[in-house]
Amino acid sequence: MQLQNDKSVRRRVLDLVESVRKNVGGPFYYRGVRDPVADYLGIKVMEKQMPLDEGQYIPSSPPQIVIDPVINDPDRRNFTFFHEVTHHLIAQDDDLTEFLNEHAYYHYEKVLERLCNIGAAEFLIPAADVRAAIEREGFEMSAIEALDHVFQASKPAIAIQFATCAPHQCVVVVCEHGLPHREREQNPLFQPGNARQPYLFVQYAACSPSFAYSCGRFVVIPSNHLIESAYQERRSLKGRASIPFVSGKEWWVDCDAHFYQGKVYAAFNVTSPPSTLQLGFNFTW
Numbered sequence: 250m251q252l253q254n255d256k257s258v259r260r261r262v263l264d265l266v267e268s269v270r271k272n273v274g275g276p277f278y279y280r281g282v283r284d285p286v287a288d289y290l291g292i293k294v295m296e297k298q299m300p301l302d303e304g305q306y307i308p309s310s311p312p313q314i315v316i317d318p319v320i321n322d323p324d325r326r327n328f329t330f331f332h333e334v335t336h337h338l339i340a341q342d343d344d345l346t347e348f349l350n351e352h353a354y355y356h357y358e359k360v361l362e363r364l365c366n367i368g369a370a371e372f373l374i375p376a377a378d379v380r381a382a383i384e385r386e387g388f389e390m391s392a393i394e395a396l397d398h399v400f401q402a403s404k405p406a407i408a409i410q411f412a413t414c415a416p417h418q419c420v421v422v423v424c425e426h427g428l429p430h431r432e433r434e435q436n437p438l439f440q441p442g443n444a445r446q447p448y449l450f451v452q453y454a455a456c457s458p459s460f461a462y463s464c465g466r467f468v469v470i471p472s473n474h475l476i477e478s479a480y481q482e483r484r485s486l487k488g489r490a491s492i493p494f495v496s497g498k499e500w501w502v503d504c505d506a507h508f509y510q511g512k513v514y515a516a517f518n519v520t521s522p523p524s525t526l527q528l529g530f531n532f533t534w
């Protein structure tokens with residue numbers, strides 16, 4: 250069946266993930282080079298230090314996934330692995346490949362990466378569980394804490410599912426203090442003397458289906474931003490803040506910045522999220 254629009258493309262990716270989840274059985278987290286999901290899909294997993302990114306999918310025969318063992322954050326390792334697995338699922342699906350080549354030609358890389366993030370999130374925490382949490386507690390980033398106790402080492406996935414499940418227009422980001430992968434000292438491309446001081450940056454970003462703009466990875470959070478204050482004060486803050494776009498464009502909206510375990514999970518609500526009451530009566534998305 251030909252895929253015509255974003256919605257049917259997203260649905261196809263979720264169906265592919267759901268089918269693998271059903272056939273392999275959980276729990277789902279990266280289990281090393283003999284990971285059962287990789288085994289089931291006939292993918293060879295290698296752990297090797299890489300200069301540019303934390304993971305890579307190679308569509309060879311057999312297909313390969315490379316994971317950089319330097320990643321010491323289990324949340325990021327899990328997310329990276331299932332992101333690469335989704336690259337494989339998409340590469341194997343003729344309809345998705347055709348859609349990307351024909352309809353997403355000018356934004357191929359961006360659309361593909363976004364779909365791989367959606368797939369990775371669905372592996373680690375199904376959208377249905379996040380929808381249920383939003384329905385119960387409202388669209389509050391603090392809900393990440395309760396979900397984290399059930400779906401461990403999956404916080405980036407929870408954040409991305411928040412965006413995917415949002416009935417309103419929003420951008421969700423995960424901000425981390427440190428250096429992006431390619432700027433770290435263990436990196437073979439790292440030149441001594443070029444060390445930058447750690448800073449707060451966007452590690453992951455996702456937008457809701459009804460909002461067309463996202464802010465991209467590795468954007469530096471300005472020192473006077475609400476997210477920086479939440480990080481410095483180690484607490485959650487709500488207020489007006491500008492969405493951290495790569496272009497530097499300013500767009501002020503309501504921001505819900507939740508500090509949790511050393512990172513800031515923030516939602517930029519372009520339109521108002523519905524209340525739990527509205528969600529209870531009209532939960533149709």
Ligand SMILES: [Zn+2]
Nearest residue numbers: 332336362365
């Ligand atoms: Zn990718």
